[in-house]
Amino acid sequence: MTARDEVLGRIRGALGGTGAAPGAIPRDYRSAAGMGPAEVLDRLSERLRDYGCRVYRVTAGEVPGTVAAALAERGARRVVVPPGLEPRWLPSPPPGTEFITDDGLSPAALDSLDGVITGAALAIAETGTIVLDAGPGQGRRVLSLIPDYHLCLLRAGQVAGLVPEAIARLRPGQPLTWISGPSATADIELSRVEGVHGPRTLDVILVADA
Amino acid sequence: MSTYLGMPTAPPGVGHLRGTQPFDIAARRALGNSQLRRNLANATSTIRARRAAVVGELPDWEALREAGRAIKAETMAHLDRYLEQLEEQVTARGGTVHWARDAIEANRLVTGLVTDAGAREVVKSKSITTDEIGLNEALAAAGITAHETDLAELIVQLGHDRPSHILVPAIHRNRAEIRDIFLREMPGADPGLTDAPADLTAAARTHLRQRFLAARVGISGANFAVAETGTLGVVESEGNGRMCLTLPETLITVMGIEKVIPRWQDLEVFLQLLPRSSTGERMNPYTTLWTGVTPGDGPQRFHLVLLDNGRTAALADQVGRQALHCIRCSACLNVCPVYERTGGHAYGSVYPGPIGAVLSPQLTGVEENASLPYASSLCGACYQACPVKIDIPSLLVHLRARHVEERRQRRVPSPESVTMAAAAWVMASPGRYAAAQRAGQAGRVLGRDGRIRRLPPPLSAWTSARDAPVPPPETFRDWWRRERGTAQ
Ligand code: SF4
Numbered sequence: 001m002t003a004r005d006e007v008l009g010r011i012r013g014a015l016g017g018t019g020a021a022p023g024a025i026p027r028d029y030r031s032a033a034g035m036g037p038a039e040v041l042d043r044l045s046e047r048l049r050d051y052g053c054r055v056y057r058v059t060a061g062e063v064p065g066t067v068a069a070a071l072a073e074r075g076a077r078r079v080v081v082p083p084g085l086e087p088r089w090l091p092s093p094p095p096g097t098e099f100i101t102d103d104g105l106s107p108a109a110l111d112s113l114d115g116v117i118t119g120a121a122l123a124i125a126e127t128g129t130i131v132l133d134a135g136p137g138q139g140r141r142v143l144s145l146i147p148d149y150h151l152c153l154l155r156a157g158q159v160a161g162l163v164p165e166a167i168a169r170l171r172p173g174q175p176l177t178w179i180s181g182p183s184a185t186a187d188i189e190l191s192r193v194e195g196v197h198g199p200r201t202l203d204v205i206l207v208a209d210a
Numbered sequence: 211m212s213t214y215l216g217m218p219t220a221p222p223g224v225g226h227l228r229g230t231q232p233f234d235i236a237a238r239r240a241l242g243n244s245q246l247r248r249n250l251a252n253a254t255s256t257i258r259a260r261r262a263a264v265v266g267e268l269p270d271w272e273a274l275r276e277a278g279r280a281i282k283a284e285t286m287a288h289l290d291r292y293l294e295q296l297e298e299q300v301t302a303r304g305g306t307v308h309w310a311r312d313a314i315e316a317n318r319l320v321t322g323l324v325t326d327a328g329a330r331e332v333v334k335s336k337s338i339t340t341d342e343i344g345l346n347e348a349l350a351a352a353g354i355t356a357h358e359t360d361l362a363e364l365i366v367q368l369g370h371d372r373p374s375h376i377l378v379p380a381i382h383r384n385r386a387e388i389r390d391i392f393l394r395e396m397p398g399a400d401p402g403l404t405d406a407p408a409d410l411t412a413a414a415r416t417h418l419r420q421r422f423l424a425a426r427v428g429i430s431g432a433n434f435a436v437a438e439t440g441t442l443g444v445v446e447s448e449g450n451g452r453m454c455l456t457l458p459e460t461l462i463t464v465m466g467i468e469k470v471i472p473r474w475q476d477l478e479v480f481l482q483l484l485p486r487s488s489t490g491e492r493m494n495p496y497t498t499l500w501t502g503v504t505p506g507d508g509p510q511r512f513h514l515v516l517l518d519n520g521r522t523a524a525l526a527d528q529v530g531r532q533a534l535h536c537i538r539c540s541a542c543l544n545v546c547p548v549y550e551r552t553g554g555h556a557y558g559s560v561y562p563g564p565i566g567a568v569l570s571p572q573l574t575g576v577e578e579n580a581s582l583p584y585a586s587s588l589c590g591a592c593y594q595a596c597p598v599k600i601d602i603p604s605l606l607v608h609l610r611a612r613h614v615e616e617r618r619q620r621r622v623p624s625p626e627s628v629t630m631a632a633a634a635w636v637m638a639s640p641g642r643y644a645a646a647q648r649a650g651q652a653g654r655v656l657g658r659d660g661r662i663r664r665l666p667p668p669l670s671a672w673t674s675a676r677d678a679p680v681p682p683p684e685t686f687r688d689w690w691r692r693e694r695g696t697a698q
């Protein structure tokens with residue numbers, strides 16, 4: 001007998017005669033936040049700041065200037081950009097700054113860069129979470145992992161209130177990365193240290209709907 | 211190997227589900243370690259406070275718990291169907307599913323997969339399941355080096371040590387000890403390394419980065435696997451999980467069969483319950499959800515190993531199967547007055563604390579972890595804290611009863627059950643207990659080098675296996691009677 005058949009057989013044996021299956025799942029928890037659009041954005045900003053992120057709330061026209069300012073602020077000069085990122089969002093590279101479009105850069109090459117700029121699939125206000133689904137403007141999962149600085153561009157319409165709203169919107173087949181603040185550990189005497197293996201710094205530009 | 215309703219349990223001699231000593235003995239040693247108790251008290255009270263704050267801000271916490279409980283119960287009732295569906299979905303998306311009856315088979319499978327990939331080194335993200343089966347030892351025996359990449363697991367591995375907490379495995383180590391371990395075990399560690407957590411963390415980052423970039427095979431556990439979509443999920447903080455899940459060409463995920471959840475929608479429940487209960491955060495820094503293989507993104511070969519190793523034996527116990535609902539948040543450890551004093555090592559298993567006390571004996575057979583169901587005062591704090599409402603106190607009582615029942619059914623009673631029965635008989639009556647204590651006192655004359663080799667019957671069965679400390683010349687009862695002149 002294969003291990004598969006044997007394990008499944010054991011399960012059926014273990015369950016045999018246990019009677020009726022439990023009923024439907026009670027989903028009496030909140031499925032929507034019931035907050036207005038402005039409130040949702042405020043909640044997200046507050047949560048992100050709690051995680052130590054810098055949040056820039058801007059209009060579409062202000063995005064390129066804000067990107068340039070954020071990169072300068074964090075000292076990120078060589079920055080990788082995924083294919084498909086909204087071109088109007090990028091400034092022309094300030095002197096000394098270089099945007100490198102990812103065409104399958106090796107992990108070692110990514111390790112030599114200072115930062116990454118990505119879009120996102122959506123964000124969750126309640127938990128201060130940004131979700132990337134590897135769609136256009138987000139790129140491969142490693143892009144937001146190896147460089148030490150992550151600048152994320154988010155449109156206001158992408159912000160969901162609660163986790164259930166996000167789950168309903170996401171496409172399951174895509175590789176998803178949920179990011180809530182910078183990488184962190186509390187493994188040594190429970191004191192929090194940021195920047196273990198993922199980016200040490202995460203900033204978010206929140207773009208108002210036009 | 212003992213069985214319950216005919217289901218094989220986790221085999222002995224491999225992995226880490228059994229301690230070398232019963233809980234009460236191991237606990238006594240742990241209680242003597244004041245550093246450990248200070249670390250634990252500090253850590254558990256800090257996490258408790260954080261958890262309370264973030265749980266308190268959700269008005270629907272109880273509704274989420276109830277949904278979590280119901281989803282798990284429903285999953286167990288149809289476990290065969292959901293696993294078949296998971297297998298079908300993972301396979302359809304380019305993954306390969308393997309089944310393992312037990313630890314030995316799982317270790318052989320994984321070792322074979324690593325060897326097939328031509329790798330001599332693997333990077334591992336934290337996985338209690340691979341620790342349960344002793345995978346690192348099996349890989350080492352095949353000449354494969356496994357690098358633990360979770361900071362705490364790295365501290366444990368470099369310290370040639372065992373984890374002591376589900377969430378903070380190196381909770382028993384302080385910063386000075388960690389610095390010493392790093393200096394001793396990390397090739398090229400800076401001798402000027404300080405014991406500041408930020409410096410120690412940076413040293414670990416440097417130590418591991420080259421290993422990540424060069425890794426060809428990654429090994430992980432999984433927090434969830436969605437049957438409906440074939441999606442696997444890993445919840446973490448440091449990013450070492452993401453490294454293991456995205457950089458290597460080959461990914462091997464080892465998962466207990468109880469981790470499957472039926473529907474995509476069910477994630478909305480567990481991704482709220484887990485981080486708040488576990489680290490006391492609104493959300494953990496990173497969660498990765500992946501489905502099979504994605505061309506051009508992450509590992510191009512994905513193997514999922516579904517592990518039984520005693521889980522079907524737990525499933526066969528209609529009461530005990532609740533222990534399989536556990537999402538490994540560790541909230542029950544942090545509220546447990548027993549765990550807070552003894553730490554994780556005393557439980558002898560990779561699953562410590564209240565959940566370990568009900569899970570380990572079911573995986574191994576109650577007989578082989580018979581002291582664990584007694585490692586509790588039944589205060590009920592664990593049940594209150596559990597995000598999926600596992601009634602741990604009732605399970606403990608149930609397993610104690612099972613232990614007694616299974617002993618009764620054996621034709622020749624074991625010495626331990628005779629002793630326990632005798633002790634129960636003695637302790638049930640103040641008169642008998644007093645007599646036995648005085649008989650024990652008579653043993654003083656027989657005691658050499660401060661130990662008594664044999665106690666008088668019926669306590670002699672106990673001393674046939676171990677020494678008893680010499681009792682004081684006068685028992686408390688005798689002293690009380692002499693001082694107060696009343697028998698009680
Ligand atoms: S038993 Fe409940 S509280 Fe304990 S680790 Fe498991 S899920 Fe968490």
